[in-house]
Amino acid sequence: MLSSRSLLFSRNKVLTIDTMNPKVKNVEYAVRGPIVQRAVQIEKELREGVKKPFTEVIKANIGDAHAMGQKPITFFRQVLALCSYPELLNDNMFPEDAKSRARHILQACGGSSMGAYSASQGIDCVRQDVARYIERRDGGVPCDPDNVYLTTGASDGIVTMLKLLVCGEGASKTGVMISIPQYPLYSAALAELGAVQVNYYLNEEKCWSMDLRELERSLAEARKHCNPKALCIINPGNPTGQVQSRQCIEDVIRFAAKERLFLMADEVYQDNVYAEGCQFHSFKKVLFELGPQYSNTVELASFHSTSKCYMGECGFRGGYMEVINMDPEVKAQLTKLVSVRLCPPVPGQALMDLVVNSPQPGEPSYTTFMKERTATLSLLAEKAKLTEEILNTVPGITCNPVQGAMYSFPNISLPQKAIKDAKALGQAPDMFYCMKMLEETGICLVPGSGFGQKDGTYHFRMTILPPTDKLKILLAKVNEFHQKFTQQYS
C-alpha cells in the first residue's frame, strides 16, 4: 500500500511525514506559529545570558490577559476555591454570596464534586443560568436551556459545529465562508476537516465592516466549485477589532436567509466594546427583531467563552454555544457527538456559570466585582485608544480604530526591496518584517499573512493587553523599528 518513495524515506517508521494524515499537514495556526516558537527560544537564550539589543520579550501575539498582568476577578476565584475544596464553606473568610454560588454549583455536580463527569451537554443548572443571561442580554428574547451546550472554550464549540456541517467530495464538498482577515482557528479546522475555505474580505477602508456585495461575490464564486453551507462572522472582530453595526448584522441575516446559509456567530468579545457610538448587537437578538420570517427559519449557532471580556480566564477552557432553529434530528446527533468526549471541564463550566450569574446589587461582593470589572474594561478602552493613536503617528502605518475585542491590525507599508528579500527567503513579507522586529526589539507580533489579507497589503496583529507603561514602550519600539526598517530597505 505504501509508495516506493515513502518506503525509501520512512526510516522504518510507521508514522512519517509521508504516511501521516495530509489534512493535518495542511493545518496552520499563526497565533502560535514559527514566530512564537522563535520568541520562546529567544527567552531561553536571554535566560542563558546571550546578549541581545533588549532584555525581555514582549508577547503581544495572543489574547492572554492574565499572562499580561490582568488580575482575575476576586469573586470568581473565591467561588472556584470553594468548589475545589468545599471544606472552605465553613471558613469565615469568604462572603456569603460566594458561598451560595459554590453551593449552587456543587449541588448540581455528581456526588457534590467537580471531580464527577457532568452531563455531556453541560451541567443543567449552568445551562439554565446561561439561558437567563442570554435573555437579559437580548432584552427578553427567549432562550431554551436545551439549546445551550457548554464547551471546552469557544474553539471546541466552533470545531464541533463545523464537524456537523462538513461533508461531500469534489464539487459537492462543503464550503464555509469566513472573513479575511480571520481568526486562524477557522482555517485550521476547515483544513483538518477537508472542507473548502470560502473567503470574503472585510472592508478595511470602512473600518473592517462587512460588505453585502463582497459576500455575494464570494458566494457566487464558491458555488462554481463547492457547496457553501455556512457563513462565519466574528463580532467584535478578531484580528481586526471592529464592532459591526446593527444594519450590517441585519444585512448578513437577510443574506443568509436568502442564500440558505447556516450562520455561525463568534461573539466571544461581546463585552469588549470601547469606541463611542459602538454597541454589541447579538446575532440572535437582531434575528428575532427581524420577525418570525427570519427568527423561525434561519439556523444560527453563537459562541461565547470565559477567556475574553473582563475576566480573561483562558486557562479554564470554559465556553458555551447556543443553537437556534437546529433540526431536532441534527441536535440529537450533536448531543451524541459531544457525549464521546464525556464532558467539558467542570471548573470551566463553574466559571462560565459565574460569568452569566455574577454578583447582583445588594449582594456582598457586588461593589468589588463591579469595581474590578469596570477597571479592567476602562483600562482596555484606554489602551485601545492609545494603540490606535500612536500607531497612526508612524509614517507608513495606518490603523483603524480598535472599536472592540483586544487587537489592532494595522496596515503597514513595506518597501519593495524588503518584499523582494522576503520572497527570496520564501517568507511572506510581513513574516520577514515581524521576524526582524522580534530579533531586533524583542517584540512578538503575528504577521497579517497568518490571518489572511488582500493581496499586496501587509499587516500585523498586536494585542492591546500589555500594561499601559509596557504598551507605551512597545508602541515606541514599533515606531522606531518601522522607520529604521523602511530606511534600511528603501
Added chain:
Amino acid sequence: MLSSRSLLFSRNKVLTIDTMNPKVKNVEYAVRGPIVQRAVQIEKELREGVKKPFTEVIKANIGDAHAMGQKPITFFRQVLALCSYPELLNDNMFPEDAKSRARHILQACGGSSMGAYSASQGIDCVRQDVARYIERRDGGVPCDPDNVYLTTGASDGIVTMLKLLVCGEGASKTGVMISIPQYPLYSAALAELGAVQVNYYLNEEKCWSMDLRELERSLAEARKHCNPKALCIINPGNPTGQVQSRQCIEDVIRFAAKERLFLMADEVYQDNVYAEGCQFHSFKKVLFELGPQYSNTVELASFHSTSKCYMGECGFRGGYMEVINMDPEVKAQLTKLVSVRLCPPVPGQALMDLVVNSPQPGEPSYTTFMKERTATLSLLAEKAKLTEEILNTVPGITCNPVQGAMYSFPNISLPQKAIKDAKALGQAPDMFYCMKMLEETGICLVPGSGFGQKDGTYHFRMTILPPTDKLKILLAKVNEFHQKFTQQYS
C-alpha cells in the same frame, strides 16, 4: 448540489439529517447511549412522583467515582483551592507542602494565574514532573519531557493520535486494530475519522487475555481491504477488567515490531490492579527491557488520566500522553495540531501534576494522603472481589475475575425467546435485557453490544464503584432480575 429527496425533506433547513456529515452519523457511544438517556428520564419521572417498582436509579454505567460517593483526595483539592485563589497562601489552615506545590504550579503559569493559557503541549514543569514519575514507575527507563503532551483527559490524546495516523481511501484507507470488547471511544473516533476499525477478539475463556494467533488472523484479514497502521491496547482492560501479563505484553510488542504497527497503549487504569499475582507492566517499560532492537524502533504512544485510579477526578479533564520513537517531523506536526486548541485546561494540568508529584514521606500531608489513597484502592479491591463472587453464583451468569480497572463484564445466557423478541423490536438482545432491567429494577448497566462481543454471546458492563452496601443491593437485584427474566422467556 442537493438531491431532490433531501430538498423535499429538508423543511427549508440547511443542516438536516440528510445533509449533515455522514461520518458523525456513524458515531456510536454506548456508555452515554439510549439506555443512559432513559435512566435520566426515569430519574425525572421519579422526582415528579411517578410510581415505579423502585425508588432510585443506580447508575453503574460509567466509571464516575465521585458521582458514586468516592471522596476526592484532600491534598489535591487543597492545592487546587490555593491555585484558584492564591490569597489562601497567606492562610494558616493549609499545610506547607500543599502551599509549596501550589507555588510550584503557579510560578509556571503566565502571570502566576491558572487563567493564562499554557504552552499547547502543557506547562513545562508539569511535563517535567510527569517525566520523573514515568521514570520512577518504570524503574529508571529514561523519559524526555519533550515527549510528554498534556491532554484534556485521555480521550483527547487518543483522538489526537488517531487524527495523525488516519488517511487514505479505499484499500489504502488506514486500519486501526482495537480489542473486542473495546471502550467505545475507539470505535467512535474511528467512525468520525472515517478509518477502518479492525477487530481482534480478547479471549474470554482465558480471562480476556490477548492471543497472538488472533492478532495475526485479524491483521491478515484486514490487509485484504485496508492498510492497518496501529494497534490499540487497553490495559488494565475496559470494559473487561483484566490485567495483561508481562509475557502477553512482550508478545504484542514483538508482533507490532514485526508487522510494523504503531502501538497505542491506553493505561489509564495503571493504579487499579486488585487481583493477587497481577501487576501492572507499562508497555514502555517492557519495550525497553526487550532491548534496543525494540526500544529504538517501535513507535508507542501511551495515555494516562486524572479520571481513574484512586483519584477519580473525571470532571477536571486532565491527562497526558507520552510518545516514543515518534518521527521528529511528525512530532512537529503533532505540536502544531495541538496548538490550534490553545491548551488543555490548566486546572486539569495542575491536578495531573499533583498525581505525579504526590506527598512524599516526611511531608506534612503524606500520612493523610496515603491513608486516603490506600482506603480507596482497598475498597475497590474488595468490591471487585464481591462483584465477581456474587455474579458467579447466579445461574446463567459467568464472570471473569475483575483483576483491575473498574468494571465487570459478565457473560449472560439469554433464552431463545428473549433473543427472538429483541430482534423483532430491532434491538440487540442484551440491550433488550438491560432496558428491561432498568425499567424493572432501576439499575443502569451498559449492554455488551455497545462494546462489541463475539457473535452469539451477550454481556453487560457494570462498574464496581457504588458504595459497598449499595453494590450488594445492586448485585442482589441483578441476581433476582436475571432469574425472573430467564423464567419469563423460557
